[in-house]
Amino acid sequence: MQKIFYVHVPLAIVALAGFVVGGIYGIRFLRTGDRAHDLRSYVAIHMSLIFGVGALLTGSIWARAAWGHWWLWDEPTLVSFLIVFLLYACYQPLRFSIEDPERQARYAAVFAIVGGAFVPLNFMAVRAAQSFAHPRTLSHTTSLPGSVLVTFLLAIAAIGLLFTTLCKYELTAKAARMQLRRLKRRLSGEAVVTLDQGRSAAPQQL
Amino acid sequence: MPALPLGEAGKYVAAAYLVFLALVLIYVAIMAVRLARVARDVQEISELLDAGSETVGPDRETVSS
Numbered sequence: 649m650q651k652i653f654y655v656h657v658p659l660a661i662v663a664l665a666g667f668v669v670g671g672i673y674g675i676r677f678l679r680t681g682d683r684a685h686d687l688r689s690y691v692a693i694h695m696s697l698i699f700g701v702g703a704l705l706t707g708s709i710w711a712r713a714a715w716g717h718w719w720l721w722d723e724p725t726l727v728s729f730l731i732v733f734l735l736y737a738c739y740q741p742l743r744f745s746i747e748d749p750e751r752q753a754r755y756a757a758v759f760a761i762v763g764g765a766f767v768p769l770n771f772m773a774v775r776a777a778q779s780f781a782h783p784r785t786l787s788h789t790t791s792l793p794g795s796v797l798v799t800f801l802l803a804i805a806a807i808g809l810l811f812t813t814l815c816k817y818e819l820t821a822k823a824a825r826m827q828l829r830r831l832k833r834r835l836s837g838e839a840v841v842t843l844d845q846g847r848s849a850a851p852q853q854l
Numbered sequence: 855m856p857a858l859p860l861g862e863a864g865k866y867v868a869a870a871y872l873v874f875l876a877l878v879l880i881y882v883a884i885m886a887v888r889l890a891r892v893a894r895d896v897q898e899i900s901e902l903l904d905a906g907s908e909t910v911g912p913d914r915e916t917v918s919s
């Protein structure tokens with residue numbers, strides 16, 4: 649059962665870190681106005697949501713095997729992670745509900761910053777609360793056996809690198825599609841339109 | 855409620871890793887579909903460029919002349 653530990657905990661840690669990274673890029677966007685930061689914030693949060701789904705699913709499987717329950721509503725670690733996940737699940741609907749791209753980017757940045765600030769506060773609050781069933785990983789890393797600790801750290805590094813790689817892949821793909829769209833409009837003889845006609849939750853231009 | 859016996863835990867470990875693998879594969883599949891769309895767009899642009907160069911025709915003077 650310990651083997652699920654090597655995938656569930658890194659997924660949860662990297663997902664939470666990704667939410668914070670989304671908030672950091674939100675700050676950079678509001679400070680500089682560079683739409684590239686808005687795109688990076690969007691991609692980081694989008695990827696963290698996917699990793700969050702993985703953490704929730706693998707955690708439920710582990711909970712079923714270890715405690716006999718798929719979920720425990722009186723366990724603060726589980727419920728707080730679910731709250732953070734559901735909070736960020738509102739990010740894309742928020743973006744989609746705003747048609748103006750400038751306002752969309754600005755409001756999304758504010759949301760990402762507030763959410764990103766909430767994640768560490770939530771983390772500290774959960775650690776201050778008494779945990780009934782869910783084990784505390786990070787406070788006990790020094791008491792983990794050597795081989796387990798090394799494997800755990802390698803797993804975190806691997807999941808972190810996977811997150812970074814997938815984010816860069818998505819950023820490259822989005823940038824390529826934006827450029828292609830611009831080129832198609834220019835070559836087909838249309839006037840250069842800076843704003844995309846269709847609505848989308850994702851940033852449409854750099 | 856008691857936890858499952860350790861001998862039965864293997865299928866849960868497998869299920870957890872399969873969930874992780876499935877998530878990654880689904881994401882890669884979605885990105886592959888998008889990449890196919892990008893490739894189609896590149897083909898369209900290439901055709902537009904070819905059509906544009908054909909309308910210019912052979913009367914175009916070279917730089918050396």
